[in-house]
Amino acid sequence: MSVQEEEKVPVFGKWNRWYWFVVVLLVLQIVLFYLFTKHFA
Amino acid sequence: MNFSRLDWIVLVATLLCIILYGVYRSRSSKTVEGYFLSNRQMPWWMVMLSIMGTQASAVTFLTAPGQAYTDGMRFVQYYFGLPLAMVVVCIAFVPIFRRLKVYTAYEYLEQRFDVKTRMITSLLFMLSRSLSTGISIIAPALVLHSMLGWNITVTNLFMGGLLLIYTTSGGSRAVAYTQQLQFIVIYAAMFAAGWWAISALPDGVGISEALHISGKSGKMNVITTGFSEKGFDWKDRFNILSGVIGGFFLTLSYFGTDQSQVGRYLTARSDKESKLGLLLNGVVKVPLQFGILLIGIFIFSYYQFNKAPAYFNLAEVENTRHSAYKNLYAEAEQQYQQLQEQKTAVISGLATALKANDETAIDRYREQLDLHEKAAQHQRDSVKSIIKLANPGSDGNDTNYIFMRFVGDTLPNGLVGLVIAVLFLAAWGSIAPALNALASCTMMDFHRKLSRQPMTPLLEYKWSKRYTVLWGIVCIIMAQFAYNLGNSLIEAVNILGSLFYGPILGIFLVAFWMKRVGGNAVFIAAALAEVVVLTVHFSKIVSFLWLNVIGAAAVVLFALLVQPFCPRRETASPKS
Numbered sequence: 001m002s003v004q005e006e007e008k009v010p011v012f013g014k015w016n017r018w019y020w021f022v023v024v025l026l027v028l029q030i031v032l033f034y035l036f037t038k039h040f041a
Numbered sequence: 042m043n044f045s046r047l048d049w050i051v052l053v054a055t056l057l058c059i060i061l062y063g064v065y066r067s068r069s070s071k072t073v074e075g076y077f078l079s080n081r082q083m084p085w086w087m088v089m090l091s092i093m094g095t096q097a098s099a100v101t102f103l104t105a106p107g108q109a110y111t112d113g114m115r116f117v118q119y120y121f122g123l124p125l126a127m128v129v130v131c132i133a134f135v136p137i138f139r140r141l142k143v144y145t146a147y148e149y150l151e152q153r154f155d156v157k158t159r160m161i162t163s164l165l166f167m168l169s170r171s172l173s174t175g176i177s178i179i180a181p182a183l184v185l186h187s188m189l190g191w192n193i194t195v196t197n198l199f200m201g202g203l204l205l206i207y208t209t210s211g212g213s214r215a216v217a218y219t220q221q222l223q224f225i226v227i228y229a230a231m232f233a234a235g236w237w238a239i240s241a242l243p244d245g246v247g248i249s250e251a252l253h254i255s256g257k258s259g260k261m262n263v264i265t266t267g268f269s270e271k272g273f274d275w276k277d278r279f280n281i282l283s284g285v286i287g288g289f290f291l292t293l294s295y296f297g298t299d300q301s302q303v304g305r306y307l308t309a310r311s312d313k314e315s316k317l318g319l320l321l322n323g324v325v326k327v328p329l330q331f332g333i334l335l336i337g338i339f340i341f342s343y344y345q346f347n348k349a350p351a352y353f354n355l356a357e358v359e360n361t362r363h364s365a366y367k368n369l370y371a372e373a374e375q376q377y378q379q380l381q382e383q384k385t386a387v388i389s390g391l392a393t394a395l396k397a398n399d400e401t402a403i404d405r406y407r408e409q410l411d412l413h414e415k416a417a418q419h420q421r422d423s424v425k426s427i428i429k430l431a432n433p434g435s436d437g438n439d440t441n442y443i444f445m446r447f448v449g450d451t452l453p454n455g456l457v458g459l460v461i462a463v464l465f466l467a468a469w470g471s472i473a474p475a476l477n478a479l480a481s482c483t484m485m486d487f488h489r490k491l492s493r494q495p496m497t498p499l500l501e502y503k504w505s506k507r508y509t510v511l512w513g514i515v516c517i518i519m520a521q522f523a524y525n526l527g528n529s530l531i532e533a534v535n536i537l538g539s540l541f542y543g544p545i546l547g548i549f550l551v552a553f554w555m556k557r558v559g560g561n562a563v564f565i566a567a568a569l570a571e572v573v574v575l576t577v578h579f580s581k582i583v584s585f586l587w588l589n590v591i592g593a594a595a596v597v598l599f600a601l602l603v604q605p606f607c608p609r610r611e612t613a614s615p616k617s
Contacts, residue, residue: 019128026124033263040256
């Protein structure tokens with residue numbers, strides 16, 4: 001596999017964007033869980 | 042618990058399919074790279090499934106619904122640090138491990154520090170992993186013994202022996218291929234069990250009402266802060282802070298330094314595939330765990346309208362019924378059932394009020410429910426005390442038995458067999474990579490290092506298979522040993538990982554980011570940090586998740602302090 005292929009990052013183009021996606025998704029989940037807790041408790 | 046012929050057919054057929062599939066997928070080149078790392082040819086989605094299958098043991102599926110039943114949804118916070126850890130593993134660990142083409146994570150430590158650091162870290166891993174693998178075997182065997190009366194030794198041998206067939210013959214390739222099939226069966230069965238719990242609710246009570254009823258009983262506590270009027274409770278096991286910070290360090294250590302996980306993403310065909318597998322695990326893990334816990338909430342709702350057992354471990358209940366405490370137990374159980382009946386009447390009223398959106402009635406029923414809940418809990422504690430008196434080895438904790446009791450009491454024939462198969466598959470999914478990792482450390486970190494004569498690739502391959510069998514036997518013996526010593530040891534071994542994970546992670550953090558620190562300094566720092574972790578643990582001042590943070594931080598701090606006193610010998614430091 002060539003270096004270029006190796007570095008081609010799927011979907012977001014750059015790994016940094018992937019890392020931010022994972023972190024933002026976690027924050028979003030925590031907010032949703034908080035609302036879930038508020039609503040049902 | 043009724044285990045019908047159909048359940049037996051489903052169980053045997055499912056297990057046979059997995060074993061045959063594993064053996065069929067066993068073809069790999071006869072080298073250690075083929076055996077331990079699948080020739081580094083796995084795509085991202087297989088890496089992801091393998092990572093998930095390795096992390097989720099049978100205990101995960103047994104405990105999580107029971108945990109939600111007894112303590113609510115807050116257990117999910119334990120996983121909040123995982124996505125963050127996945128990011129750091131991708132940034133710091135994956136590029137170095139893959140560039141150096143290591144077989145084990147500890148191999149890097151020799152290149153960065155010295156051979157003794159490599160060997161002692163590898164040894165620590167082997168000690169803690171073999172003990173926890175023994176527990177992974179015994180925990181489901183104990184539940185099956187309690188629910189179905191199966192002989193524990195036979196179940197141990199059966200569970201450990203069958204997976205050795207494909208793990209030994211196929212190595213990491215067979216492990217990864219069987220894990221993907223196991224994943225599908227496990228989540229399909231768990232989804233079916235959850236669906237059954239919802240459909241078993243009374244007419245007029247849907248998902249929304251079930252969640253509201255659980256919420257009014259304090260079970261929908263997904264986010265908790267750990268703060269009270271007295272300030273932050275450091276002994277509180279699951280809250281958002283311990284989950285994010287403690288969970289981050291625990292999972293960083295687990296995914297970055299535990300060979301059973303490192304060995305999974307080293308099988309990927311490129312950095313990209315390793316990273317994608319890890320990051321997508323970070324994306325799906327929390328929602329999946331939330332879903333499994335939700336099953337426990339629906340089981341809780343089910344038992345609000347149906348007769349709930351006062352204690353869920355059938356074997357211990359039967360022992361008590363035939364002991365000197367039988368009259369005391371019968372009386373306590375009867376009182377618990379009476380309280381349950383009163384509570385059911387309140388719950389039914391609450392469900393009607395919720396449907397009618399009658400706020401006044403909801404508040405009234407909620408107050409009543411609170412009182413009934415406390416009374417029922419108090420009575421359940423009394424029942425547990427009697428159980429402990431009648432069963433001297435028991436810790437009175439029936440959390441692991443709640444899900445299986447529900448399965449046995451309510452699920453139709455066939456589905457019961459499938460859920461039992463899930464226990465086996467989940468156990469295999471985590472035990473098989475552990476055996477593969479233990480064998481790879483023995484072969485690469487010790488045998489190859491200490492062998493005086495060069496070995497041919499074929500001979501190394503044969504030794505690797507022998508070590509897999511050997512570790513399988515050791516883990517089965519460990520499981521039997523743990524059972525003979527009772528529940529308290531099992532509890533102790535469960536937190537064993539947190540005693541070692543912090544210092545091991547600290548060693549790797551120093552290796553990556555403190556280039557001036559040498560082998561002797563980090564070795565002394567790790568030994569001192571271990572003393573600190575053990576002291577804090579036995580002082581019982583914090584919950585176990587914080588031990589990972591303390592251990593890692595202590596190594597970094599001690600390494601800084603000790604390094605000036607340790608003149609550094611130049612080592613073949615890897616480029617990073």
